[in-house]
Amino acid sequence: MTKTKWDKKQIEYYKKKLEKLKEDILHDMKNMNGMTGIDGAKSGADAPAGHGLHMADVATDMYDREFNLGLASNERELLQRVDAALKRIEDGTYGICLKSKKSIPQARLKAIPYAEYTVAAQEELEKDSR
Numbered sequence: 001m002t003k004t005k006w007d008k009k010q011i012e013y014y015k016k017k018l019e020k021l022k023e024d025i026l027h028d029m030k031n032m033n034g035m036t037g038i039d040g041a042k043s044g045a046d047a048p049a050g051h052g053l054h055m056a057d058v059a060t061d062m063y064d065r066e067f068n069l070g071l072a073s074n075e076r077e078l079l080q081r082v083d084a085a086l087k088r089i090e091d092g093t094y095g096i097c098l099k100s101k102k103s104i105p106q107a108r109l110k111a112i113p114y115a116e117y118t119v120a121a122q123e124e125l126e127k128d129s130r
Contacts, residue, residue, distance in 0.1 A: 006095065010106075015089050017113045022082045029075050032068050078114075085114040097121050 088094040095104050099121040108115050117125065 011089060011094065014094065014109060014113055015086065018082050018086050018089070021113065022079065022086070025075050025079045025082065029072060029079075032072050032075070081114040081116070084116070099125065 085094060088096075095106075095109060096102070097104055097118045098116045100118055102118055102121075104115055104118050108119060115122075
């Protein structure tokens with residue numbers, strides 16, 4: 001497998017960037033978990049004493065729950081990609097396109113530090129998946 005030829009300072013920069021991103025994702029996931037929806041929709045017990053939830057409130061809560069579940073799913077996927085990038089740093093293959101084995105430009109990695117492919121390879125994969 002091709003290994004990157006970056007100096008320690010460059011690798012450390014991306015490692016810190018990925019670790020910060022991971023920390024932010026985990027923080028966001030924890031906050032989402034505390035919101036109505038991830039652990040369950042509001043129940044009538046959460047309503048003021050003597051008042052049940054109105055059907056529109058229940059619908060809003062269900063929408064919020066579905067929305068938060070979708071966000072959590074996206075966050076989990078992003079977390080997996082960040083973890084995979086950190087693993088590539090550890091094994092010395094970070095910054096190498098998984099498809100073409102070419103070096104991923106640093107400008108792309110600065111924008112998307114967990115990038116797995118060069119722009120050309122990413123476009124090709126997206127075109128093939130359609």
